[in-house]
Amino acid sequence: MTLTMKRVSKIFKDGPNEFKALNDVSLEVNSGxxxxxxxxxxxxxxxxxxxxxxxxxxxxxxxxxxxxxVADLPDKQKTRLRLEKIGFVFQTANLIPYLNVTDQLHVINVMAKNKKRKGYEADLLQHFGLEHRTGNFPNELSGGERQRVAIARALVNEPDLILADEPTASLDSQRGREVVELIAAEIHERGKAGIMVTHDERVLDVCDRVLMIKDGQLVETETIR
Ligand SMILES: Nc1ncnc2c1ncn2[C@@H]1O[C@H](COP(=O)(O)OP(=O)(O)OP(=O)(O)O)[C@@H](O)[C@H]1O
Ligand SMILES: [Mg+2]
Known part of the structure; x- marks a missing residue:
């Protein structure tokens, strides 16, 4: 798996005003x-x-x-690509309130029409230490548990690319570190590609490369680690 971004820009228009949120961003990320x-x-x-x-x-x-x-694809195909190849982890877990832990994962496989690995949902929940929580609803879980469900959900479609937006933001530093280590292990052991955006400099040692974004421009840093 390779993600290649070349000179990507994103301009938000707000009436007559334009705001350049991404300015010529180039990056390549490979498996592992x-x-x-x-x-x-x-x-x-x-x-x-x-x-x-x-x-x-x-x-x-x-x-x-x-x-x-990716940009040229019709919306339907973009959705399919995301379902098949990409796992997203957001700042807050964004779980569905009326589904228990098992169904949070199952609903993704239903949407993706993925029948290839039936036992995988249970395996993932066990891997993330959630086997005793499978029947619980989000409001019955701790913040760390919710975020682990969210990571398991991001992985249930066996994505090649994992994208995490401040996955530690709602967690204390120890729980936050555990979550990032779980993501890193998934990337390194199963040869996935991953990008995490974060404020949290304490977890950067778990990553292979650290880039900095400033005013929409990406720069490689070596001084941070
Ligand atoms: N849909 C939108 N319309 C207009 N401006 C937007 C939109 N989305 C984001 N922006 C602007 O683009 C800039 C970058 O936003 P972005 O959410 O990417 O920042 P961020 O680095 O993720 O910030 P944070 O750390 O607070 O999450 C901000 O100035 C924001 O106001
Ligand atoms: Mg943000």
């Missing part, structure tokens, strides 16, 4: 690589990640996932 992107609030981190994951269309530049040009 976990890239962190840090930057202050408003620097374009979420815009960058949503664009990389085909949730937002870029204004300019190109994005390829495994050689497929």
């Amino acid at each position: 690589e976990f890239v962190a992107v840090i930057g202050p609030s408003g620097s374009g981190k979420s815009t960058f990640l949503s664009t990389a994951g085909a949730l937002l269309s870029p204004t300019g530049g190109s994005i390829e996932i495994d050689g497929q040009h």
